[in-house]
Structures are given as structure tokens and as C-alpha cells.
Amino acid sequence: xxxxxxxxxFRILKIGQSMTLQCTQDMNHxxxxxxxxxxxxxxxxxxxxxxxxxxxxxxxPNGYNVSRSTTEDFPLRLELxxxxxxxxxxxxxxxxxxxxxxxxxxxxxxxxT
Amino acid sequence: xxxxxxxPSTLSVQEGDSAVIKCTYSDSASNxxxxxxxxxxxxxxxxxxxxSNVGEKKDQRIAVTLxxxxxxxxxxxxxxxxxxxxVYFCAAIxxxxxxxxxxLIIKP
Numbered sequence: 768x769x770x771x772x773x774x775x776x777f778r779i780l781k782i783g784q785s786m787t788l789q790c791t792q793d794m795n796h797x798x799x800x801x802x803x804x805x806x807x808x809x810x811x812x813x814x815x816x817x818x819x820x821x822x823x824x825x826x827x828p829n830g831y832n833v834s835r836s837t838t839e840d841f842p843l844r845l846e847l848x849x850x851x852x853x854x855x856x857x858x859x860x861x862x863x864x865x866x867x868x869x870x871x872x873x874x875x876x877x878x879x880t
Numbered sequence: 881x882x883x884x885x886x887x888p889s890t891l892s893v894q895e896g897d898s899a900v901i902k903c904t905y906s907d908s909a910s911n912x913x914x915x916x917x918x919x920x921x922x923x924x925x926x927x928x929x930x931x932s933n934v935g936e937k938k939d940q941r942i943a944v945t946l947x948x949x950x951x952x953x954x955x956x957x958x959x960x961x962x963x964x965x966x967v968y969f970c971a972a973i974x975x976x977x978x979x980x981x982x983x984l985i986i987k988p
Binding site: 802808809810811812815825826857861864865866868869871872873874 | 886911912914916922923924925926929931969974975976977978979980981
């Protein structure tokens with residue numbers, strides 16, 4: 768099992784550019800999550816999904832979009848990147864909702880300049 | 881809105897001593913309380929969790945206690961070792977809200 772994988776590991780974007788962060792899990796988990804972690808700070812939930820075709824907003828969804836067409840994949844789209852989106856992005860998955868361990872990917876370090 | 885407060889933000893203890901980190905949550909319907917450890921440059925990983933029908937859970941040197949009435953839960957690490965140095969996070973409200981993290985420093 769590879770677990771949760773994310774690509775790319777690092778990315779530098781110019782202001783106004785767009786990109787998609789990829790996340791894939793091979794544990795057949797229905798639940799998937801996207802977080803951002805600013806330097807020295809905690810995790811903020813951006814979006815989550817309870818299954819293919821179903822997504823919902825977390826604490827900080829503005830400036831991001833997600834889709835979930837398969838159980839395995841949960842890409843995060845940044846449109847019109849801004850310096851405030853400079854952060855480390857973690858994808859996670861869990862067997863079920865709420866009271867189950869979340870398994871995290873290795874993260875994507877994004878810088879917007 | 882719902883929130884989770886975690887204290888302290890930084891904790892420095894002598895190797896071999898104990899460390900305690902506390903989280904307070906706002907939603908009385910929360911019923912699952914995990915603690916994750918994040919080493920420098922790594923991803924968060926679950927180290928211990930507790931459900932609302934239990935008051936305490938232990939796993940070797942780490943333990944979590946829960947006070948549902950007061951809406952707080954704590955992580956206890958005994959006989960701290962250098963490898964315990966990391967940032968620790970709590971979460972509540974179906975893990976949708978996370979604490980800001982505690983940086984634990986173990987002094988040799």
C-alpha cells in the first residue's frame with residue numbers, strides 16, 4: 768500500500784496563475800480531506816469529501832475548488848493564486864467520518880510570489 | 881462558530897520529565913478526540929485517541945484524559961525522550977476543527 772500520495776512535492780506559482788494539487792489514496796477510503804498549514808500554525812480544513820461526487824466546505828474554502836469523480840482521487844484546484852495561499856497543503860483520508868484516524872499524505876509546499 | 885483551543889503553544893521540559901498539553905472544545909456533541917504528532921518536515925500521524933464513553937486511555941508512555949463536562953481533553957507524556965520533540969495537534973468536532981498545535985521541546 769502506498770497510502771496517500773500527493774504531487775507535486777514543491778511548486779512556485781506567480782500571482783494569478785492556477786494549478787491543481789493531486790491526491791490519491793489506495794486504501795479504499797470513502798472520506799478525503801484537504802488541509803493547509805501555514806508556517807508555525809495548525810491545520811485548517813479547506814474541503815472534504817464523503818464519497819465520489821460529494822464534497823463540502825471546511826473552515827477556509829475561499830480561493831479553492833475540489834472535485835471527487837473516483838474514490839481514489841481528490842484533486843484541489845487553485846484559481847488565480849494569491850500570496851496568501853502560500854502554505855503547505857496536506858491531503859488526508861479516513862475509513863469513515865469523524866471518529867476514525869486520518870492518514871495524511873506527505874504534503875505539497877506551495878509558494879506564490 | 882465552533883473552535884478548539886490548545887495550550888500551551890510551546891512546552892519545554894527536561895528529558896525524563898512529564899509533559900501535559902490541553903485542548904478545550906466548544907461543541908458538546910463532539911465524541912471523538914484524537915492527538916496527532918508532527919515531526920519537523922513530516923506529515924501528522926495519529927498517536928492516541930479517545931471516544932466520549934471513556935475517561936482515560938493509555939498506551940505505554942502516552943495517555944489521554946477526557947472531561948466531557950468541562951469540554952476539555954489532555955495529552956500526557958511521561959518519561960519524555962528526545963524523540964518526543966515534535967508538534968502535537970488535537971482535533972474535535974468530527975475532526976473538522978484542529979487546535980493550533982503545541983511545540984514540545986525535550987531538553988537533554
